[in-house]
Amino acid sequence: MNRLVWIALIILGLLAPYVVYPVFMMKLLCFALFALAFNLLLGYTGLLSFGHAAFFGSASYITGHLVRNSGLTPELGVLGGTLFAGLLGYVVGSLAIRRQGIYFAMVTLALAQIVYFIALKAPFTGGEDGLQGIPRGFLFGLIDLNRVYVVSGRPLGLNLYYFVFAMFCLGFWIIHRTIHSPFGQVLKGIRENEPRAISLGYRVDRFKLMAFVISAAMAGLAGATKSLVFQLSSLTDVSWHTSGEVVLMTLLGGVGTVLGPLVGAFTVVTLQSKLSSVGSWITVIIGGIFVVCVLVFRRGFVGELARLLKRSL
Amino acid sequence: MAEYVLETRKLSKEFKGFSAVKDLNLQVERGHIHALIGPNGAGKTTVFNLLTKFLTPTTGTILFKGIDVTREKPADIALRGVIRSFQISAVFPNLTPLENVRLALQRATGTSYHFWRSDRCLDKLAGRAMELLDSVGLAEFSGEITGELAYGRKRALEIATTLALEPELMLLDEPTQGMGAEDVYKITTLVKQASVNRSILMIEHNLKVVATLADRITVLQRGAILAEGPYAEVSQDPRVLEAYMGVHP
Numbered sequence: 013m014n015r016l017v018w019i020a021l022i023i024l025g026l027l028a029p030y031v032v033y034p035v036f037m038m039k040l041l042c043f044a045l046f047a048l049a050f051n052l053l054l055g056y057t058g059l060l061s062f063g064h065a066a067f068f069g070s071a072s073y074i075t076g077h078l079v080r081n082s083g084l085t086p087e088l089g090v091l092g093g094t095l096f097a098g099l100l101g102y103v104v105g106s107l108a109i110r111r112q113g114i115y116f117a118m119v120t121l122a123l124a125q126i127v128y129f130i131a132l133k134a135p136f137t138g139g140e141d142g143l144q145g146i147p148r149g150f151l152f153g154l155i156d157l158n159r160v161y162v163v164s165g166r167p168l169g170l171n172l173y174y175f176v177f178a179m180f181c182l183g184f185w186i187i188h189r190t191i192h193s194p195f196g197q198v199l200k201g202i203r204e205n206e207p208r209a210i211s212l213g214y215r216v217d218r219f220k221l222m223a224f225v226i227s228a229a230m231a232g233l234a235g236a237t238k239s240l241v242f243q244l245s246s247l248t249d250v251s252w253h254t255s256g257e258v259v260l261m262t263l264l265g266g267v268g269t270v271l272g273p274l275v276g277a278f279t280v281v282t283l284q285s286k287l288s289s290v291g292s293w294i295t296v297i298i299g300g301i302f303v304v305c306v307l308v309f310r311r312g313f314v315g316e317l318a319r320l321l322k323r324s325l
Numbered sequence: 326m327a328e329y330v331l332e333t334r335k336l337s338k339e340f341k342g343f344s345a346v347k348d349l350n351l352q353v354e355r356g357h358i359h360a361l362i363g364p365n366g367a368g369k370t371t372v373f374n375l376l377t378k379f380l381t382p383t384t385g386t387i388l389f390k391g392i393d394v395t396r397e398k399p400a401d402i403a404l405r406g407v408i409r410s411f412q413i414s415a416v417f418p419n420l421t422p423l424e425n426v427r428l429a430l431q432r433a434t435g436t437s438y439h440f441w442r443s444d445r446c447l448d449k450l451a452g453r454a455m456e457l458l459d460s461v462g463l464a465e466f467s468g469e470i471t472g473e474l475a476y477g478r479k480r481a482l483e484i485a486t487t488l489a490l491e492p493e494l495m496l497l498d499e500p501t502q503g504m505g506a507e508d509v510y511k512i513t514t515l516v517k518q519a520s521v522n523r524s525i526l527m528i529e530h531n532l533k534v535v536a537t538l539a540d541r542i543t544v545l546q547r548g549a550i551l552a553e554g555p556y557a558e559v560s561q562d563p564r565v566l567e568a569y570m571g572v573h574p
Contacts, residue, residue: 193440193441194447205415208411210379211409212408
């Protein structure tokens, strides 16, 4: 994509907290990264995981635990959460890639439910309460992530915001690089025609597993960052609702496009926040939007736009 | 004794009591174009799936260059130099023809697991990819979307992609199926070109193509060999005429 578009997006990201409520913006970024990680698997490898919340949520718990109970600095906590999610991705992926299509999705869902159950019952996760009051701490032991700056009368937690933005950019860059790498080319081949990729001599299971691990780790990075933003790891993070939400975000925005998950996550999170007053009806409204999307523009917002412009976005 | 690049011994495959392939002893000589023909349901594609490990044989052995490869995985056999095509055209539809061929060339670079590198490092393969596309007459379509190409061109692209891997043995599953006369001629020429310095085993229904290309023919019927030999001999065999063409002499 055009270099100018990238620069414009980065500048927008840097200026956003001065315009939008920063905590809302950070939530957007976390879920956008989550959706981007998911899209690496669905859009570029053709694997539908129905249990991605397991990686998002478990990283959130691990980071929360490391920072709150072990007193690690936030960047080490996030690193720990991300690595754990990658490891969990290796275990889940090794089991799931033996099956294809709907069975693959069912295996990931089942294993994610096990993770949910552990989160509910294990002593170190806080059960129904979750991990509360996770301290944000000092980045590298130096920069206070709680620090609030007053800009034209508004208190802004800029240190935390820019930390989250940096994590998002790092995750985005890793995913983008993976898609546009020699490895990514083989992934596309597998998505397009798996038997042919095998007959060209590619051991597709290894490629799928590696893609799964990268995707899980990046979903973990999103979850880990989220736990610092809200100072909370809860059952919602590992629940199947969250797994479903990320599917919804990716499909709404446009599966297999670079910017689609970003747009999808922004849409869903914004709707959830703007419509929070209607209570549980929100699920119905988002469901309705999803139905319209599938019926009218199947490729998602960005997917349809890309088709109109005849270029990949 | 002639040297066999591929040999099967008593190869059998049963599907729930139905034997699709029965005690097949097939020998492909090095440098030959060997055709596998037979009526529908004779087990030709099953044989291909067995040879390329997409199916596991019930009994019997498969030897490639004298090495037992019966228990290997599909990707392993491909790495040994046995590359197959499929009955339905096997292309990557949403990539360009150039990317299709490049994906095959890429394997030898050893960078296929490198997710941290830019795919610009594959640009150096573009020259060779264009050469291969040119050799099958697709150079001018290199940047199109493969899925939108005409059927005959997809088959040609498939051959170019297969050739990119420099296979020792090519397995072609009905390369001219569903084509008009002109495309059939083109593909026949391509297969002939491709057969230089390598062996080819092909399933083919078009007997004219078989007559032009094949050094040796094996006729299958109900999973077993009915007749074998050069075209002139096999085509006169009364059992073949009856089974394959429905002619009663």
